[in-house]
Amino acid sequence: MEPAPHILVVDDDREIRELLARFLEKQGFRVTTAREAREARRVWPLGRYHIVILDLMMPGESGLDFARWLRSQSDVPIVMLTAMGEETDRIVGLELGADDYVAKPFNPRELLARIRAVMRRAHGEGQRRDPLPSAIRFGGWTLEPQRRRLLNPDGAEVSLTGGEYELLTVLVERPNRVLTRDMLMDLLRGRQAGPFDRAIDVAVSRLRRKLEDDGRNPSLIKTVRGGGYVLAADVERAA
Amino acid sequence: MKALLRRVLPASLAARTALFLVLALMAVQAAGLTIHALDRVDLQRAATEREMSARTFALWRAMSVTSPERRSSILAELELPSGLEASVDDEPAVRMGMLPAPPPVLRMIRPEILLGGPPRLRPREIQAGMRFTTLYVSMRLPEGTQWLNLQIHIPPMRPWHSETFLAAFVLMTAMAALLIIWATRRLTRPVSDLAKAANALGRDVNAPPLPEDGPREVATAARAFNTMAERIRRFVGDRTQMLAAIGHDLRTPITRLKLRAEFMEDDEQRAKMLADLEEMEAMVTATLAFARDDAAAEPSVPLDLAALCRTVLDEAADARPDAAPEAFSYQGPERLTVRGRPIALKRALANLVANAANYGSAARVTLLQPQVGQIQLRIDDDGPGIPDDSHDAVFQPFRRLEGSRNRETGGVGLGLPIARNILRAHGGDVTLQNRPGGGLTAVVTLPA
Numbered sequence: 001m002e003p004a005p006h007i008l009v010v011d012d013d014r015e016i017r018e019l020l021a022r023f024l025e026k027q028g029f030r031v032t033t034a035r036e037a038r039e040a041r042r043v044w045p046l047g048r049y050h051i052v053i054l055d056l057m058m059p060g061e062s063g064l065d066f067a068r069w070l071r072s073q074s075d076v077p078i079v080m081l082t083a084m085g086e087e088t089d090r091i092v093g094l095e096l097g098a099d100d101y102v103a104k105p106f107n108p109r110e111l112l113a114r115i116r117a118v119m120r121r122a123h124g125e126g127q128r129r130d131p132l133p134s135a136i137r138f139g140g141w142t143l144e145p146q147r148r149r150l151l152n153p154d155g156a157e158v159s160l161t162g163g164e165y166e167l168l169t170v171l172v173e174r175p176n177r178v179l180t181r182d183m184l185m186d187l188l189r190g191r192q193a194g195p196f197d198r199a200i201d202v203a204v205s206r207l208r209r210k211l212e213d214d215g216r217n218p219s220l221i222k223t224v225r226g227g228g229y230v231l232a233a234d235v236e237r238a239a
Numbered sequence: 240m241k242a243l244l245r246r247v248l249p250a251s252l253a254a255r256t257a258l259f260l261v262l263a264l265m266a267v268q269a270a271g272l273t274i275h276a277l278d279r280v281d282l283q284r285a286a287t288e289r290e291m292s293a294r295t296f297a298l299w300r301a302m303s304v305t306s307p308e309r310r311s312s313i314l315a316e317l318e319l320p321s322g323l324e325a326s327v328d329d330e331p332a333v334r335m336g337m338l339p340a341p342p343p344v345l346r347m348i349r350p351e352i353l354l355g356g357p358p359r360l361r362p363r364e365i366q367a368g369m370r371f372t373t374l375y376v377s378m379r380l381p382e383g384t385q386w387l388n389l390q391i392h393i394p395p396m397r398p399w400h401s402e403t404f405l406a407a408f409v410l411m412t413a414m415a416a417l418l419i420i421w422a423t424r425r426l427t428r429p430v431s432d433l434a435k436a437a438n439a440l441g442r443d444v445n446a447p448p449l450p451e452d453g454p455r456e457v458a459t460a461a462r463a464f465n466t467m468a469e470r471i472r473r474f475v476g477d478r479t480q481m482l483a484a485i486g487h488d489l490r491t492p493i494t495r496l497k498l499r500a501e502f503m504e505d506d507e508q509r510a511k512m513l514a515d516l517e518e519m520e521a522m523v524t525a526t527l528a529f530a531r532d533d534a535a536a537e538p539s540v541p542l543d544l545a546a547l548c549r550t551v552l553d554e555a556a557d558a559r560p561d562a563a564p565e566a567f568s569y570q571g572p573e574r575l576t577v578r579g580r581p582i583a584l585k586r587a588l589a590n591l592v593a594n595a596a597n598y599g600s601a602a603r604v605t606l607l608q609p610q611v612g613q614i615q616l617r618i619d620d621d622g623p624g625i626p627d628d629s630h631d632a633v634f635q636p637f638r639r640l641e642g643s644r645n646r647e648t649g650g651v652g653l654g655l656p657i658a659r660n661i662l663r664a665h666g667g668d669v670t671l672q673n674r675p676g677g678g679l680t681a682v683v684t685l686p687a
Contacts (some may be wrong), residue, residue, distance in 0.1 A: 013491055013494075013517050015496075016491065016494055019495060019498035020498060023498055023501050026501075063480045083490070104494050105490045105493035105494040105497055105516070105520050106494065106497070108497055108498055108501050111500075152574070153543070154576060155542075156576040157541065157542040157543065157581050158543045159543070159547040159550040159551075159581060160550060161550050161557070162554075163557075164550075206549070209549065210549065212573060212574065
């Protein structure tokens with residue numbers, strides 16, 4: 001049997017640290033905690049961690065600086081705990097290569113779901129995890145994963161729901177490949193923590209509308225007979 | 240009188256000042272030019288006097304030394320200036336009924352010189368009279384039979400009758416008016432700058448300060464304004480920071496409580512506790528959103544408003560799985576690009592849609608094509624509406640209408656104020672109106 005995954009929790013609040021450790025241990029993880037960046041650097045070489053949970057707002061060295069240092073050391077998945085809605089922190093964190101973020105105050109179960117999703121993704125992709133590209137272009141549209149936004153051919157920002165964004169990301173990462181509904185469900189549940197219980201078809205039809213793709217005669221997201229979808233476009237990535 | 244004055248007076252300070260200055264200048268110029276013209280007339284009269292008296296004297300001399308029979312022929316050969324006629328007759332030309340010549344006119348012939356000569360050359364008698372503007376002078380020659388009659392036409396004194404007067408007046412007035420208009424515009428510009436700055440401050444506390452240069456009074460006013468703006472900024476900043484600090488500090492205990500709840504044995508109690516905590520979190524989030532100056536932090540970019548409406552509606556529908564899907568609908572163009580702050584605008588629309596869904600059990604969004612530089616967006620619901628006198632009150636922070644204070648739908652009372660703040664920061668607004676057929680409509684306007 002595989003040993004329990006090892007998690008490093010870095011947070012300056014003692015209570016949260018201890019409660020989180022207890023909670024995660026109850027869920028079957030091994031947990032090591034660190035009070036701040038200095039201590040985290042000290043314990044880092046002592047274990048082989050599968051994931052790091054990092055509070056961004058800490059006294060002394062900031063979480064962002066520590067994340068940068070951690071990235072230079074290892075590919076270990078990072079989940080950031082951010083202050084609510086601090087957009088710039090989130091964007092910088094994602095640019096630095098954090099894998100996900102959870103806003104404080106977080107729901108413990110949501111954090112757990114994110115941890116599992118990030119770990120599954122990290123293992124599924126065989127530890128090969130490129131930093132997020134700054135722009136992905138397809139059929140005149142531009143997806144900016146670091147800023148989590150989509151630009152239409154005129155350069156105007158097109159708002160997407162969380163589900164639409166995840167679906168689009170899955171599609172542009174696998175262009176010109178047929179993805180069955182089951183595959184899409186699997187891929188989406190892997191990254192999405194929130195409820196994505198509506199049928200894939202609904203999500204696709206909403207996304208088509210946003211992409212101004214005619215639902216009866218789609219040219220971007222094509223329906224494949226036998227139950228699947230394919231993004232029919234050349235995809236160009238910019239680092 | 241006052242109303243008339245108001246109608247005639249121009250509205251702007253610069254125009255008023257310029258008008259008064261130009262009018263005053265015209266009066267001063269007219270007076271100055273008149274004095275100048277009168278001076279010239281005096282000079283002219285002196286010159287005429289000198290010439291006339293010299294001529295008269297010369298004529299008299301010539302006639303008095305000539306024999307009576309040769310006088311007429313000599314007189315015919317003499318060249319006389321215009322305005323002077325002379326003849327030698329047996330009778331004086333001065334008649335009864337002529338007006339007596341006033342002394343200043345009489346000075347033209349200087350009778351004292353004629354009468355002051357040696358006795359044999361002295362006129363034996365001088366008569367003078369006026370008819371209209373002609374001076375008649377009759378002098379009896381020394382031998383006593385003949386008269387030398389002179390007719391002197393006195394030119395009328397018309398100081399304004401020169402063409403240069405009008406030209407000078409118009410030219411000088413025009414030049415001075417240009418100068419005055421330029422100067423008053425320059426001098427009153429700080430006043431309009433101040434008004435503009437005050438307006439900008441009303442919309443954005445972080446508007447750039449006024450330049451503190453120019454004349455001393457203007458610089459003082461600008462400095463005073465900047466100081467006031469700074470104080471307002473600090474005041475708003477303090478308040479914002481306080482709210483943000485409270486909100487921020489609450490996050491840690493809420494996080495702890497959420498973790499603690501996970502260790503509770505009683506599932507029902509745990510679920511209730513988590514629900515309470517979610518609600519607390521929502522309140523903190525709303526308070527923070529209201530306190531934080533998002534406008535300053537988020538850049539304005541072109542965005543598709545139609546897609547934004549759809550996203551907001553889809554997310555609202557997803558969050559309410561029990562609601563009928565038709566309750567959330569969008570009507571309008573497929574694409575409508577506006578400039579704005581995406582996260583802020585989304586929060587504003589989401590708040591309005593959430594209100595419609597919570598209190599009116601539906602949110603139907605209609606996006607109208609832009610007209611006269613304005614975009615209109617309507618959010619209709621099927622609720623009972625709100626009393627007419629509360630249409631503005633509901634936009635006050637932490638204000639909730641009676642009956643909506645229960646926790647199921649209550650909220651914090653910040654949804655509408657946040658939405659209005661965001662839309663106003665975009666140069667738009669939101670108002671509420673009851674529809675005649677029932678239901679409430681939120682009308683959102685944005686500059687196109």
